Structure formats: structure tokens, C-alpha cells
Amino acid sequence: MAMSTLLFAKNLCIGYHSNGGNIQIHQDLNFSLRRGELISLCGPNGAGKSTLLRTIANLQPPLSGEIEVLEKPMKSYSEKELSHAITVVLTDRAHTGGLTVKEVVALGRQPYTGFFGRLSQEDKTLVDSAVESVGMTGKEEVYMSELSDGERQKVMIAKSLVQECPIVILDEPTAFLDVASRIEITQLLHDIAHQQDRAVLLSTHDLEQALRLSDQLWLLTKNGLQTGTPEDLVSNHQIDTLFEGRNVFFDDKTWTFRSKTR
Amino acid sequence: MMTTLLILLFLCNIFCGSVDIPYSDTFNILCGGDAAKESWRFIILDSRLPQAVTALLCGSALAVSGLLLQTYFNNYLADPSILGISSGASFGVGVVMLILGGSVGIGSLSFSGFLAVLVGAVIGSLLVMSVLLFFSSLVKDSLTLLIIGIMIGYITSSVISLLNFFATAEGVHSYVIWGLGTFGGVSSAQLPFFSATIIIGLIGTVLLIKPLNALLLGERYATNLGINVRHTRNYILLTVGLLTACVTAFCGPIAFIGLAVPHISRLLLGSSNHSILLPFTLLTGSVMALLCNLACILPGSGGVLPLNAVTPLLGAPVIIYVLINQRKLQYFN
Numbered sequence: 001m002a003m004s005t006l007l008f009a010k011n012l013c014i015g016y017h018s019n020g021g022n023i024q025i026h027q028d029l030n031f032s033l034r035r036g037e038l039i040s041l042c043g044p045n046g047a048g049k050s051t052l053l054r055t056i057a058n059l060q061p062p063l064s065g066e067i068e069v070l071e072k073p074m075k076s077y078s079e080k081e082l083s084h085a086i087t088v089v090l091t092d093r094a095h096t097g098g099l100t101v102k103e104v105v106a107l108g109r110q111p112y113t114g115f116f117g118r119l120s121q122e123d124k125t126l127v128d129s130a131v132e133s134v135g136m137t138g139k140e141e142v143y144m145s146e147l148s149d150g151e152r153q154k155v156m157i158a159k160s161l162v163q164e165c166p167i168v169i170l171d172e173p174t175a176f177l178d179v180a181s182r183i184e185i186t187q188l189l190h191d192i193a194h195q196q197d198r199a200v201l202l203s204t205h206d207l208e209q210a211l212r213l214s215d216q217l218w219l220l221t222k223n224g225l226q227t228g229t230p231e232d233l234v235s236n237h238q239i240d241t242l243f244e245g246r247n248v249f250f251d252d253k254t255w256t257f258r259s260k261t262r
Numbered sequence: 263m264m265t266t267l268l269i270l271l272f273l274c275n276i277f278c279g280s281v282d283i284p285y286s287d288t289f290n291i292l293c294g295g296d297a298a299k300e301s302w303r304f305i306i307l308d309s310r311l312p313q314a315v316t317a318l319l320c321g322s323a324l325a326v327s328g329l330l331l332q333t334y335f336n337n338y339l340a341d342p343s344i345l346g347i348s349s350g351a352s353f354g355v356g357v358v359m360l361i362l363g364g365s366v367g368i369g370s371l372s373f374s375g376f377l378a379v380l381v382g383a384v385i386g387s388l389l390v391m392s393v394l395l396f397f398s399s400l401v402k403d404s405l406t407l408l409i410i411g412i413m414i415g416y417i418t419s420s421v422i423s424l425l426n427f428f429a430t431a432e433g434v435h436s437y438v439i440w441g442l443g444t445f446g447g448v449s450s451a452q453l454p455f456f457s458a459t460i461i462i463g464l465i466g467t468v469l470l471i472k473p474l475n476a477l478l479l480g481e482r483y484a485t486n487l488g489i490n491v492r493h494t495r496n497y498i499l500l501t502v503g504l505l506t507a508c509v510t511a512f513c514g515p516i517a518f519i520g521l522a523v524p525h526i527s528r529l530l531l532g533s534s535n536h537s538i539l540l541p542f543t544l545l546t547g548s549v550m551a552l553l554c555n556l557a558c559i560l561p562g563s564g565g566v567l568p569l570n571a572v573t574p575l576l577g578a579p580v581i582i583y584v585l586i587n588q589r590k591l592q593y594f595n
Contacts, residue, residue, distance in 0.1 A: 054482070059485055059486065078490075078553045079485055080488040082488070083486060087486060088483070090480075090482055092479075092480040092482055094480055094483065095336050095478050095479075095534075096479060097477065097534070097592045097593050098534030098535070098592050098593030099533070099534055101532075103535050104479075107475060107476060108487070110476055110488060110489070111487060111488040115427065115472065116537070117472040117537065143592045145592035145593070145594075153518040218348055
């Protein structure tokens with residue numbers, strides 16, 4: 001039977017190593033990622049969302065604490081092994097203008113391909129279906145440089161799909177998208193979590209969307225991380241912790257955000 | 263088509279030269295037959311043939327080094343000579359020449375001399391590479407890194423000048439001649455060792471195709487795709503160091519081939535996918551080098567032009583074109 005907890009962190013302390021010592025952003029973080037769940041990470045700018053996501057994806061070392069992935073300590077994984085477990089979509093600027101959509105999506109197969117990265121028939125089928133699932137069919141041979149920001153983001157999501165990892169981590173996947181694409185992508189990620197039984201963790205500023213579609217909500221503020229289902233967080237009035245010192249509140253009757261002044 | 267061009271240029275390099283040799287005789291000599299004059303035989307087999315082979319290999323080596331650096335540093339103006347790696351190799355060569363008495367011309371070296379010069383050049387270039395690497399961890403901005411590379415180049419050049427100050431007049435002379443650049447610096451006796459070293463380096467670059475493609479996404483994405491970025495980086499730097507050092511030691515610091523050829527290749531191919539771009543760059547590099555070598559012997563009986571007088575004429579316009587059209591070229595965006 002497939003285990004339901006894919007990843008958990010205990011007493012995790014995140015931040016940066018620097019010359020003068022460690023710059024600690026958060027300490028004592030405890031959380032877990034389970035199969036079949038879409039988890040939204042929300043928090044004000046500068047709260048450390050990207051740092052947290054990068055630490056979970058092992059793209060930056062934790063200052064202390066433990067992360068276990070698929071019941072093994074993260075530290076015991078090689079890059080190669082971890083590339084089968086966790087896939088990411090980042091906000092990093094890629095230099096892929098000279099590659100076609102298909103070529104970029106196919107890069108997601110690198111953990112499985114041989115020395116020269118030659119694609120098997122199975123790889124090609126996976127690439128095609130991933131391109132289709134993000135709604136980019138017909139643009140397979142288009143250069144990345146000719147795409148809009150939103151389309152590029154969809155391609156990167158397709159890349160992470162073909163990597164076939166149980167854990168999918170996305171840093172603001174809908175940031176550049178228009179309203180329609182934003183809803184499509186979030187729905188797509190929701191379906192991936194539920195139908196393909198993966199854990200999808202994404203950071204977003206779109207709190208209303210997150211409340212509606214997420215199975216779990218993570219609120220990251222300077223006071224730490226609060227986790228729970230959207231319903232629980234709303235009924236415990238925890239959503240408002242995001243707006244400490246700001247002129248905004250969450251109306252738990254209508255599930256909307258409003259300004260305190262009106 | 264590139265392959266045809268390559269073969270054509272290779273033949274041109276053998277059939278043309280500052281001494282007029284009838285084509286029929288050249289053909290005979292190549293086929294192992296006799297020629298009207300014994301000196302012609304010597305010119306073809308001991309001068310033109312090694313020179314053409316050297317150009318072929320050096321072109322590939324420099325071009326692919328440029329490609330690796332451009333992809334790794336995410337900077338389309340990176341190349342061994344701009345980043346100071348060539349001058350690092352020159353520095354190593356200079357030191358070895360000075361230790362060996364300052365009067366050793368490259369052409370007259372024995373096998374152990376060959377090895378000493380090569381090791382000197384490799385150490386020199388790796389030294390510059392490690393300094394660059396140190397700075398690349400400090401500054402994230404690739405333009406800044408490029409300028410630091412240029413500064414390192416200046417520093418090594420000035421140290422070389424200081425070395426020359428202590429060297430004999432003869433040593434300085436041979437150093438200056440070497441600095442002009444030529445593909446004729448490898449004698450037919452040295453050619454097998456030279457070729458073997460370069461070919462090992464070139465095979466090394468072919469093994470990098472997969473991680474290079476991942477690196478187009480950036481280091482974090484590459485790591486997530488299972489690439490050990492640190493190993494890959496060391497591997498890239500070692501390969502570039504070896505190739506640049508080997509070329510520089512024997513042919514002098516040759517500019518612009520490493521810088522321009524990757525661009526020409528991307529423009530002609532319309533792709534930055536290394537599975538096709540890298541082999542194509544190897545080919546284009548050879549073509550460019552043979553073309554430059556041919557241009558050097560154009561004055562005919564008047565003598566031979568220094569290589570570094572020709573490469574910028576072909577390379578610089580390409581770079582200017584690329585810079586002006588930055589916004590239109592797909593691989594920049």
C-alpha cells in the first residue's frame with residue numbers, strides 16, 4: 001500500500017549561511033506533505049516562502065532540523081535519486097529562448113534518460129500528453145522566446161509533470177498569468193494532486209483561489225507557520241494573521257477580503 | 263553542408279601556400295607518390311598537412327570551449343580569451359620557457375618539453391579558472407564577472423611582460439612571434455601527441471551535452487533534474503582548461519574563434535539544444551579555423567600573416583551583429 005505521508009519536516013530551521021554567521025528566517029517548522037493533497041503556501045512578501053520551498057526541494061540546505069522524503073532522510077539522497085521524488089517549478093529566469101516547447105518539456109525526462117539524454121518512445125508519449133494537459137497542443141515546435149510569460153510557465157509545469165515525481169513544488173506558478181490561465185492552471189494542479197495521487201505544494205498570493213481549491217493551507221508570517229484546512233483556519237480566525245498591521249481583514253461570512261476603512 | 267565545406271577548406275589548406283606547388287604534384291605527394299622536387303614533398307607533408315590538421319582541431323577546441331563557457335556562465339560574451347583563460351595558459355607557457363632557459367622555441371621541443379609546456383599551460387589556465395570561479399560565487403551578475411575576467415587577463419599579461427623583462431632577447435623574440443598566433447606551430451613529430459590531447463578533450467565535451475541542456479534552465483533547475491552541478495562545473499572547467507591550454511601552448515593565444523563560432527552556429531542552426539548545437543559547433547569551429555588559416559597565406563609568396571590579425575576580422579563583425587540584434591535573436595530571450 002502506498003504510504004500517504006510523502007515528506008515531513010521536524011524542527012526545521014531555514015535561512016541562509018553567510019560570512020558573518022547564519023541568517024535565520026524561521027525556526028521550529030513542522031509540517032508534512034501527503035498524497036492527493038493540494039497545499040497552498042500563502043504569506044506576505046518577504047515572509048520566506050521561496051526560502052521554505054527551496055529548502056523542501058533541497059535546493060538550499062536547512063540550517064538545522066530534519067526533512068524526511070519517502071521515509072528516508074533527505075540528506076541520504078543523491079541529486080539523481082531526489083530528482084525522481086521531487087520536481088520544482090521556480091521563478092528563476094531560464095535561458096531557454098533557443099529551445100522549442102517540446103525540447104524544454106523533454107528536459108523533465110532527464111532523470112530517466114541515458115547518458116546522452118536520448119528519448120524513448122515512452123518518453124515522447126509522456127511529453128506529448130504533458131504538453132496537451134497544460135493546453136499547449138499545437139505549439140510543440142514553437143521557440144520559448146516566442147511565448148508569453150504565462151505560456152512559458154505552462155511549459156515549465158509540463159516539464160515538471162513528465163518528471164513523474166510524487167512531490168510537486170511550485171513557486172508562484174500563477175504569478176504572471178491572466179485570470180483565465182490562472183484558474184486553468186490551479187485547476188490542473190488540483191487535478192494532478194487528486195487524480196494522480198501526488199502532493200502538490202505551491203506558493204501563491206491569490207488567497208481567494210487558495211481558500212477555494214486547496215486541501216491544506218499554509219500561512220507563513222514572521223511569527224511562523226500555521227497549517228490546516230481552509231475551513232479550520234477560517235473558523236479559528238487565523239487568516240487575519242496574514243494582515244497584521246495592515247488595513248485589510250477577512251470576512252468569514254462571505255469569504256472575501258475587505259478594507260477596514262469601509 | 264558544413265562537412266562538405268570542411269573537406270573543401272581542408273584541401274584548399276593543403277593545395278595552397280606561399281610556395282607554388284602544381285596541384286598534380288600535391289596530389290601525387292598526398293597519395294604517397296613522387297614529386298618533381300623533394301622540397302615540395304617536405305612542404306606538403308611536414309608543413310601544410312600538420313598545419314591543416316592543427317587548424318582543424320584547434321578550431322573545434324576553441325569553439326567548443328567558448329560554447330561551454332557561454333552556457334555555463336549564462337553569458338553570450340564569454341570565451342577563453344575574454345575570460346583571461348588564454349592569458350593564464352600563456353603565463354604558464356612563459357614560466358616554463360623561462361625555467362627551460364628562455365631560449366626554447368616551441369617548435370623545437372622534445373616530447374618532455376612538449377609535456378612541460380602543456381602542463382605549464384594547463385596549470386596557468388586552471389589557475390585563472392579557479393580565480394574566476396571564486397569571483398563567480400561572490401558576484402551573481404555575469405557582466406561583472408566578464409569584466410573581472412578581462413582584468414585577470416590584464417594582470418596575467420603584465421606578469422608575462424615582467425617575465426619577459428628577465429628573459430633573454432631570444433626568448434622574448436620567440437615569445438612575441440608565438441603571441442601572434444599560428445597553426446603552424448605543431449611539427450609533424452608532435453602532431454600525434456597534440457592531436458590525442460585535443461581529441462580526448464573534445465570527446466570530453468560530447469559527454470557534457472545532457473547537463474549543458476539542463477543548465478540552460480539555470481543551476482537550480484539542473485540540480486532538480488538530478489545533475490550534480492558542482493561536478494559538472496568542475497568537469498566543464500577542466501575540459502575547457504585542457505583544450506585552451508593545449509591550443510594556446512602551441513598556437514599562441516588565439517582570439518575570437520571561441521567567442522564568435524558558437525554564435526554563428528546558433529544562428530545557422532536556429533537552436534540552443536546542445537545535442538545538435540555542440541557537434542555543429544565543433545564542425546563550424548574547424549571550418550572557421552581553416553578559413554582563417556587560408557586567409558593567412560593569401561599574400562602568396564609575400565609571406566604569412568599572423569593568425570591574430572585575421573581572426574578578429576572574421577569574428578568581431580559577428581559579435582557586433584549579434585549585439586545589435588539581441589532583441590531579435592531567439593536564443594537571447
